[in-house]
Amino acid sequence: MDISPDQPIFVISVAAELADMHPQTLRQYDRLGIVSPSRAPGKSRRYSQRDINMLREVQRLSHEGVSLEGIKRILELENQVAALQRRVSELTEELGRRRDPLDSRIFAAGAAGDVVSLARGQRPRARSQAVVVWRPRALGN
Known part of the structure; x- marks a missing residue:
């Protein structure tokens, strides 16, 4: 058991x-x-x-x-x-x-643990203590 x-x-x-x-x-x-x-x-x-x-x-x-x-x-x-x-x-x-793990999604995680998806080129709020997870596209894409 x-x-x-x-x-x-x-x-x-x-x-x-x-x-x-x-x-x-x-x-x-x-x-x-x-x-x-x-x-x-x-x-x-x-x-x-x-x-x-x-x-x-x-x-x-x-x-x-x-x-x-x-x-x-x-x-x-x-x-x-x-x-x-x-x-x-x-x-x-x-x-x-995901089929293409190197897509354009960027995630930001705030100090409270909240996770938000950011559009390409968008940045977390200024003065934020966010951590950003980003994966660059492969060369030639």
């Missing part, structure tokens, strides 16, 4: 043991929004394997001297990076599905 790493199956006592932490520490992390497990119908916490791995990472960072606020920010940034990497993969796949 294959269990998804996101399947919420561990009660707090088991999760605490697997992460080598006290259950009260897990409750504190949940209150602070550092590691927030799923909730069972009776409001009890249920942790996934991904949550356990995150708890271990929190513990590692804490042992290295990073504050809880710093740990929370690191985890938020890692989640943002993962989301942006998924979006880049989606856009790359979309470009690969």
